[in-house]
Amino acid sequence: MLSNSSKYALKAVLYLALHTDEINKIMVKDISERINVPKAYIAKLLQELSKRKIISSTKGPKGGFYLNASNRNETIMQIIEVIDGKKKLESCILGLEDCNEQKPCPIHRLISPSRSKMITLLETKTINDLATDLELNKTFLPV
Amino acid sequence: MLSNSSKYALKAVLYLALHTDEINKIMVKDISERINVPKAYIAKLLQELSKRKIISSTKGPKGGFYLNASNRNETIMQIIEVIDGKKKLESCILGLEDCNEQKPCPIHRLISPSRSKMITLLETKTINDLATDLELNKTFLPV
């Protein structure tokens, strides 16, 4: 469903949500160790997220990646979109170009409600929402 | 969500459901043209499905692929499993090994209901069910 890249990106952003702010930044080396994703790989993803303003960063000594208040209000879907692109989650399950509500493919109506629901949730929930659940020990991130 | 291979396989099996039986078989060359998938590629997939008894085939002149009554009662999920493997659809969305109902990842509870629903539907609906919808023009397969 999600690419490895999106999974890694989400883990990284959640880690940033829990452990950083404008004052306390974290550098790629540390985040890589903490979420157990190769340094060079997660670095590339973080740079892309940073360029797209999903996360924040500063260069140089004492620099690193972090989330500001605005970043925390980004949704899960926005991260997925930056990394995987929008169409991936929304295209026809059989890959048919001309599948739609009016002329649905054999599987369309079957899974459409579940999938729409899922997409709406991903578009609604923010990083902050998920971080709060983690802080309350309602959810876990065993990396 | 599904690999190209699974998508092609599903299209092919649905085509077989509509156009073949024990008497009227179709050879890989024709099915390839009809569903618009490269011959050598779909051949490999059909051979795998045949080996796993999801579809039927006979060799030699007048031979080809077809569905028998038993084949028609296979579920969508069984096709996906043969081609993509089982875990692909059911593993944690963040790829976490230790994510489960008791210790869910931040996204688990969010999407779990929708995803379970989707999986159940795929496990329940048979080829025959989908073929019937197509025959009644309730759904379409614009390949």
Place this chain on the structure above:
DNA sequence: ATAAAAACATGATATTAATCATATTTAAGA
């Protein structure tokens, strides 16, 4: 029996996604 027509088995190539490497730019602090 034999020739031809089909699937079957196996493996090769190409494309895409995942992973790794490194030179450049920026900012902090001495």
Place this chain on the structure above:
DNA sequence: TCTTAAATATGATTAATATCATGTTTTTAT
């Protein structure tokens, strides 16, 4: 202002999927 520590930009390599090719086996019909 110089050195160093960090992200950034870019590209190379590796691994996984997708795609293609071909010789082998089986079956039908002559």
